[in-house]
Amino acid sequence: AQKITQTQPGMFVQEKEAVTLDCTYDTSDQSYGLFWYKQPSSGEMIFLIYQGSYDEQNATEGRYSLNFQKARKSANLVISASQLGDSAMYFCAMREGATGGSYIPTFGRGTSLIVHP
Amino acid sequence: GAVVSQHPSWVICKSGTSVKIECRSLDFQATTMFWYRQFPKQSLMLMATSNEGSKATYEQGVEKDKFLINHASLTLSTLTVTSAHPEDSSFYICSARPGLAGEDRSETQYFGPGTRLLVL
Numbered sequence: 157a158q159k160i161t162q163t164q165p166g167m168f169v170q171e172k173e174a175v176t177l178d179c180t181y182d183t184s185d186q187s188y189g190l191f192w193y194k195q196p197s198s199g200e201m202i203f204l205i206y207q208g209s210y211d212e213q214n215a216t217e218g219r220y221s222l223n224f225q226k227a228r229k230s231a232n233l234v235i236s237a238s239q240l241g242d243s244a245m246y247f248c249a250m251r252e253g254a255t256g257g258s259y260i261p262t263f264g265r266g267t268s269l270i271v272h273p
Numbered sequence: 274g275a276v277v278s279q280h281p282s283w284v285i286c287k288s289g290t291s292v293k294i295e296c297r298s299l300d301f302q303a304t305t306m307f308w309y310r311q312f313p314k315q316s317l318m319l320m321a322t323s324n325e326g327s328k329a330t331y332e333q334g335v336e337k338d339k340f341l342i343n344h345a346s347l348t349l350s351t352l353t354v355t356s357a358h359p360e361d362s363s364f365y366i367c368s369a370r371p372g373l374a375g376e377d378r379s380e381t382q383y384f385g386p387g388t389r390l391l392v393l
Binding site: 189191193198199200201202203206208247251259261262263264265266 | 305307315316317319322364366368370380381382383384385386387389
């Protein structure tokens with residue numbers, strides 16, 4: 157079974173609008189971390205945002221926020237006020253293993269976001 | 274901060290040759306670095322976890338003798354693709370997790386820009 161599921165292979169959004177990229181995860185660990193990365197056409201993976209499993213508040217970083225719903229095992233990325241430069245692949249990822257102990261990263265298949273004028 | 278470099282950024286080689294890719298953390302030390310492989314329009318596949326001063330931990334299905342990993346220092350890990358063949362052509366990305374063993378290390382791994390390998 158996939159540990160990270162991104163059901164949207166592609167998304168379109170108009171510039172200045174908000175967009176939500178879906179991510180669900182599967183783990184039996186109590187301690188885990190969730191990440192979102194952006195990969196533009198150049199290939200570089202750019203870290204966007206992190207949410208720890210014990211964090212009670214949703215993480216926010218500028219225009220990015222992570223809608224963390226632990227009971228539903230979802231960690232959706234919300235991008236507010238989309239910009240043309242946001243067009244890229246977006247990957248949801250999870251770190252399993254106890255904090256400070258093992259660290260096992262897993263990535264989803266990604267969602268291609270296209271922002272149009 | 275948290276900059277990771279990779280060298281070379283791209284390489285073309287003949288079948289049967291070996292290729293070495295370097296991954297460096299420029300402004301932090303990292304006990305742990307990761308090596309990934311990515312095919313076009315697909316996700317990142319973790320190949321191995323590189324630990325400074327010890328043997329790398331390879332994921333299931335990854336040939337240890339084919340993909341040699343050396344983590345010589347807290348800022349450098351290398352991946353050598355030995356006797357490369359066309360099917361080894363791919364995008365290889367490394368990442369580093371800031372912090373040292375025994376410390377409260379960073380949750381986030383930071384990625385290098387990747388190396389595109391084409392084996393003819």
